[in-house]
Amino acid sequence: MKRFLVGALAFIGAMSVLFVMGLIALIVLASMSRPSVPSQLVLEMDLDRPLPEHVAEASLSSAFGEEPLTVRDVVDALEKAGDDSRVKSLLVRVGTSPGSPATTQEVRDAVKAFRAKGKKAVAFTDSFGEEGNGTSTYYFASVFDEIYMQPSGSLNILGIAFETPFARDALEKLGVKPQFDKRYEYKNAVNSYTEQGYTGPHLEATKQFTGSLFGQMVRGIAEERELTEDAVRALIDRAPLLATEAVESKLLDGLRYRDEVYAEQKKAAGSNAELLYVKKYLERAGRPNTTGDTIALVYAVGTVNRGKSDSSPFGEQSLGSDSVAAALRKAVDDSRVKAILFRVDSPGGSYVASDTVRREVQRAREAGKPVIATMGTFAASGGYFVAMDADKIVAHPGTLTGSIGVYNGKFVTHAFWEKLGVNFDTVSFGRNAMLTSTDATYTPEEQARVDAELDRIYTDFTTRAAASRKMPLEKLQGLAKGRVWTGEDALTNGLVDALGGYPKALALAKEAAKIPADADVRVEEYPRRKSPAEVLSSFLGETGDNSDDASVTALVTPWAPLVEAARIVNELGVRMGVFAPQRGTLYAPVPEARW
Template sequence: MKRFLIGALAFIGAMSVLFVVGLVALVVLASSSRPSVPSNLVLELDLSQPLAENVSADSLAGAFGEDPLTVRDVVDALEKAGEDSRVKSLVVRVGTSPGSPATTQEVRDAVKAFRAKGKKAIAYTDSFGEEGNATGAYYFASAFDEIYMQPSGSVNVIGLAFETPFARDALAKLGVKPRFDKRYEFKNAVNSYTEQGYTPEHLLATERFAGSLYGQMVRGIAEGRGLKEEEVRALIDRAPLLAPEAVDGKLLNGLLYRDEVYAAQKAAAGEGAELLYVKKYLDRVGRPNTTGDTIALVHGVGTISRGRSDSSPFGEQALGGDSVAAALRKAAQDSQVKAIIFRVDSPGGSYVASDTVRREVQRAREAGKPVIATMGTYAASGGYYFAMDADKIVAQPGTLTGSIGVYTGKFVTNGFWEKLGVNFDTVAFGKNATLASTDADYTPEQQARVDAELDRIYTDFTTRAASARKMPVEKLQGLAKGRVWTGEDALENGLVDALGGYPKALELAREAAKLPADAKVRVEEYPRKKSPAEVLSSMLGETGDNSDDDASATTSLSTPWAPLVEATRVVHEVGVRMGVFAPERGSLHAPMPQTRW
């Protein structure tokens, strides 16, 4: 019996090894076969889901299909296609906007650049919204040469609205007391817990932010469709628009079904024209900017926490200060790297982790490597903190940035537990041992320590920001107090240097590296994206050498329980927003209110 069990276990082990080896072999074989590109083609993009900002270096999604399409994928593919004589046009099914206002603007700019090369771009949808708001989707479509919609659709360009939940009274009914302090009145991240509506400062900042975004969209639609801004505003105020009304208002070029749109574009492209998805095209032809001097690209994406980045094998990620710092360090130490593009898309998080990353930006510059920060959806609070020391900062007009401030606190829950008949007794040594306890409010001594911590962080943030932006501290503090700005307003106020995205950042990187404006460059990501085979090896226990400077070994992989972990994380995020869980102490964080557009 013993011999049988040993044999059975050996057989199972051998089959497991063969399975893994076979899987790795299939992955390698699949990645090595690259079909050719048709000689006459129409690029196709189906925007049924928003684009991802970035795919983690440890993502395993590519082993079981294509990686999620990212913002950079589309920007690079359209840049490449603009110079490719085989590509005659682009057809995009607009099911939704590419993402946030800033993401939408990044891809809009790529479409406009594609058209500037003499290529045609056509947008098609079955409907711009059916019951929901589709202003963002239409704003994106307005960058195209022509827009077509199915006859049964409607155009729900109904404007822009921000919705912010306030739960102070609900928490009070539960016996929960939000105990938060902030620096200063515009630091609105905790208002959902402490207020029952907008404070004057919160309302002022939100109205200005929303008004700036709305103005950008109106101008963009007017420019794209050859209308006056007042005409666009009038159409928005009349919406939802029936299909014939949208045609009469010059928002649509016509009413066509999908097959009619695609048939017309293939015919216009010429005999034998074929359709090819943007992602497949990029996989086959490769990215632009692959030869010449090296420009490093480092991503700082997600809510900031101490330690290593947290990533599931299938792409979900959070920004770990140590991981991003290691990537910056690697890039700075590489003698081939002439400059670093630092892509930031973060609402903030841990002050300490933010400072860890900021320090490496500073050290890279001290080592003679210029750093150009480019902001995505947001680079606010902690995200702004570690971007501010870059040589230049680029933002989209719709980027949420600034939020120079800090908050901390906890929820006092003893009233809630009393309602349930639960009592906590505490034994503590040390006068402030219960500082973080949710069972009691702060003592006067504890409140003094909290205030001292907030004052120190706020002074550090504003002093460093003033130095980085080369402005008097008094002027910087007038822009701070926790207030968020659009990239458009941030440029006017001196918090960023230019508007744009990846192409603008690359232009400034060449300039900072003292390279000719038309110099060929090779954009290389740090850390290098692992192949599916390498990710599988990591999952099986290969973890790298654990060197502090090994950027490729600084991302911790989730276990097979990843789906459960991710579901729990989503619930936790909702809980944080509604005041069920307390965020980290000393948090530089600026969550974006829910945007209806």
Template sequence: MKRFLIGALAFIGAMSVLFMLGLIALIVMASTSRPSVPSNLVLEMDLSQPLPEHVSGDSLAGAFGEDPLTVRDVVDALEKAGEDSRVKSLVVRVGTSPGTPATTQELRDAVKAFRAKGKKAIAFTDSFGEEANGTSAYYFASAFDEIYMQPSGAVNIIGLAFETPFARDALAKLGVKPQFDKRYEFKNAVNSYTEQGYTGPHLEATERFAGSLFGQMVRGIAEGRGLTEDAVRALIDRAPLLAPEAVDGKLLNGLRYRDEVYAEQKKAAGDGAELLYVKKYLERAGRPHTTGETIALVYGVGEVARGKSGGSPFGEGAMGGDTVAAALRKASEDSRVKAIIFRVDSPGGSYVASDTVRREVQRAREAGKPVIATMGSYAASGGYYFAMEADKIVAQPGTLTGSIGVYTGKFVTNGFWEKLGVNFDTVALGRNATLASSDADYTPEQQARVDAELDRIYTDFTTRAASSRKMPLEKLQGLAKGRVWTGEDALENGLVDALGGYAKALELAKEAAKLPADARVRIEEYPRKKSPAEVLSSVLGETGDNSEDTSATTAVVTPWAPLVEATRVVHGLGVRLGVFAPERGSLYAPMPQTRW
């Protein structure tokens, strides 16, 4: 009996192993098999959700073919399709905005480049906003040859608005006292806690930022629809517009249903034309830039934290300074790599982690590897701190950048706990042992240390920024003080070198690497994205080592990772609300809620 049980258990174990190996094999086979591209097709995209900038290499979704379409996916697919004779046109159902102003501009540029190669691009929507603001969705659509809308829809191009909550009085009622210090008056990251409305500098910066974005949007719509800027502004002031009014205003080419638009595009493409989604096309046709000299692509996406990236198997976590630094180091040490494109999409975070990344950008350049930083939605505060070390900086006109400043502080919550009948007694050894305690204000000695820390960080930030931008310190300090800028204004002020996105960054990378403008190049991501089998193996409990091999530069993934990730998010919220002590010396620039 005993031998039978042992044999049965062994059989079950062997079958389990064979099952998992078979599952991994099926996933690998599914990921490597590539159906053919139809000989005559209309490229299709359904834009019903904002697009993410990047998906973590540890995403489990990709193992089952569910990775979301990213910004770079669309850019690459349209670049590939522009040169593909099988692709006759592009039709996009615009359900919402592609994302932030910078993301929207990146995709508008890709659509315009597609059209410049002789391909037609058609936008369709059921409505540009129904009860919501549809301005950003229409701004994206204005880059297309033609725009059609369902007859029952409306064109809600009502402009843009920034909404910033201020909770100082609410916190006071709860017995919570925000005690924060910053350098300097434009560093508005903590104003939601310390003020009850816009301060003068906060309002000045926000109005200028909003005005710059609004001007970009008006110019883009005017250019795309063959209208004057005054005409576009007048239409915005009249909106929401009924469908016939939008046609009369030349914002739409006509009123049609989806089936009519798609049928017409298939007919125009010729006999046997098929529809194929952008993501499927990219999977089958492959990405552009796969042969030639190697250009590395490194992502710095998310809030900056010390240590390794907090990658979740189901999405994107925090940007770990050690992870991104290791990727930059690996790319700079690879003899095949001629230049590095560093994609930054970060509002900042930890000063120490930002400096870890900045140092590796500096070392890459010292090793003879040019670094071109390309900014996504944000490259502000800590994000600007490590981007500024690059040879050249590219930003979209609508990128939020700058915010050269620092803040630190804590929430004093003893009044809140007193209301609940909770009292904390403390035994502390060391004069400043309670520096981060939420139970009491800073002592004069502690305040002096906080001020010294802020002054040191601000001096370091501005001095390095002035040096990297080859700008007199006095001029740089006039642009600093924590103030955010659009990419458009940053270019005018010398904080970035060019406007554009991936395509412009690649152009500058070739130039810096002394490659011909038309040279074929291979863009290789560092660290490389894990295969579906590797992701599944990680989830099943296999771990990476501490080496700098590109397959082991993210945090270990276990079946508990989703819970760990959720806990990290809750902890981050707790920091904001004062439940936990925040990182000291934060280089962070949150974006106010934008309605557009």
């Protein structure tokens, strides 16, 4: 019986190994047998959801070619297609905008550059919003040569709005007391807990960045549709617009159904023209910038935490200081790398973790490797902290940045538990041992330590920012106080050096590395993205080199599902405001825009 069991287990093990080897072989064979690019094609994109900035290697999706299209994928594909004679035009079904104002501007600029090379771009939608706001979708579509909409659609260019919830009274009814301190009055991250409406500074800052974003959108539409800004504002104030009104107002080029638009574009591209999705084109044609001197690309995406980068079941990513710092070190240690593109898309987080990453940016420069920071949707608070020591900082006009400030605190839940009949008894040694406890408010001694910590962090942040921006401390502190700015205003105020996205940052990286502007370069992501087989191996328990900062956690222990469940519960608690944020936090969450 024992021999039988041993033999059965050996057989199962052998079959498992053969299965894995076969699966890896199939993946390799599939990658070697990719079809070619058609001789005549219309590049197609079905934009039915916002584009992620970056996809972490946290699932098996990459092993089966299911990764979603990213911002950089679209930018690279359009750059490649602009120089490809086989590509006759671009046709996009615009179901939504690419994402945030900054993301939309990045892709908008890529479409504009594609058109500048003599290629035609056509946008189609069934409706620019039906019951919702379609302003962002139309703002993106306005950069195309022609815009068509289904006759039954409408043009809901309603404008832009930010809605901020305030729950102080609700928390009071529950018996929860928010006890937070901040530096200074514009640091509004905790106002949703401590206030019941906008404070004066909170309202002032929100009006400023909302107005800036609205102005950018109006100018963009006016320029592309050859209208005045006043005319565009008037049309927005009249919206929602009927389909015929939109055509009469020159916001649309015609009313067509999908089949009509697609047939017209295929015919215009040539009798043998084929449609090819952007993702498939990129896989077959390859990316641009693959030869010449190496420029490293390092991503810093998500909330800043100590430890390794990670991603959640909700699709959100964390910026782990250990992972990003290691990626920067690898780029510095690689003799091929002449400069570093540092892509930051983060609302901030841990002060300590932010400083860990900032230090590696500083060390890269000291090692003679120029660092160009390029900002995505956010680079605020800790997101600004990690970027501020770069040689140059590039932001989109719609990037939300700055928020140079700090907060910390806790939710005091004694009254809440008392309502439920729960009592906490405590034994402690150390005068301030209960400082982080949610069962009691700060004692005077604890409050003094909290204030000292906030003052230390704020002084450090503003002093370093002033030095990195070569700005008098007094001037920098006037721009700080936790205030959020758009990239457009940040440029005016000297907090960033230029407006643009990946192409602008790459041009500045070449300049800093003394590479001719027209020279070919190789943009390589650090750390190197794993192949499909390596991702699969990670999930089967192969962790690879000790120096490899993978973001994949192999599920090889029996308690791993419990750990993952606990993480999900904790994340839900944070989202619901049940758990207190970290102390000493450089974080600047901004409500989602309705636009």
